Amino acid sequence: MAFLTKDLIVAVNDAEYSVESVPEWGGEVRLRSLTGTERTEVRLKGEAAASWDALVCSFGIVDEKGVNLFTAAETVILAKKHPAVLERLAKKILDLSLMTTEARAEQEKKQVSILTSGGGISSPEQSTPATDSALTS
Numbered sequence: 001m002a003f004l005t006k007d008l009i010v011a012v013n014d015a016e017y018s019v020e021s022v023p024e025w026g027g028e029v030r031l032r033s034l035t036g037t038e039r040t041e042v043r044l045k046g047e048a049a050a051s052w053d054a055l056v057c058s059f060g061i062v063d064e065k066g067v068n069l070f071t072a073a074e075t076v077i078l079a080k081k082h083p084a085v086l087e088r089l090a091k092k093i094l095d096l097s098l099m100t101t102e103a104r105a106e107q108e109k110k111q112v113s114i115l116t117s118g119g120g121i122s123s124p125e126q127s128t129p130a131t132d133s134a135l136t137s
Contacts, residue, residue, distance in 0.1 A: 015066060016096040024085050031089065032062045033096035041072070042099075051079035053086035060093030 016033040034042065038059040045055060057078050058070040070078060078086065095102065 013066070017062075017066070018092060018096060020089060020092055022085060022089070024082060029061050029089065030064065031060050031093050031096060032066055034059055034093065034099070039097055039099065051075055053083065053090040054078035054081070056090040056093050057086055060096070061089070 015035075018031045019028050020031055021028050034056075042052075042056055042059070045052060054075045055072065058072055058075045059068065061069050063069055
C-alpha cells in the first residue's frame with residue numbers, strides 16, 4: 001500500500017453526517033461533524049460562552065452539500081431559538097465530532113475491534129526499521 005500524498009489527504013471528505021428531525025422547527029436538519037478549526041474554536045470559547053450550543057449548531061448545521069447554513073457571526077440568530085432544541089442538536093454534533101465521552105468510548109471499541117481482527121496492523125513487508133524503532137521508543 002502506498003503512502004498518501006497531501007493532495008489525496010486534502011481531497012478526502014472525512015466529515016460525519018446525520019439527518020435529525022426537529023419537529024419544533026417543522027422539519028429536518030443535516031448535521032456535520034466539526035472541522036479541526038471549528039472544534040478548537042468551540043473548545044476555546046468553552047461552555048461558559050453565553051450561546052455555546054448555538055455556536056456549535058452554527059458550525060454543524062449544513063445544507064445538502066455540507067456548506068454551513070449559518071456563520072459564526074450569525075450565532076446570535078440561533079441563540080434566540082429554544083435552548084432544548086439547540087442543546088439536543090449540539091450534543092449530536094459533538095457526538096459526530098467525537099467530543100463526548102460516549103462517542104469517544106464507541107470509537108475506542110471500533111478501534112479495538114479493528115486491531116483484534118487483524119486490521120490496521122502492518123505486515124513485515126509494510127514495516128520499516130525507522131517506523132519499527134519509533135514504535136518501541
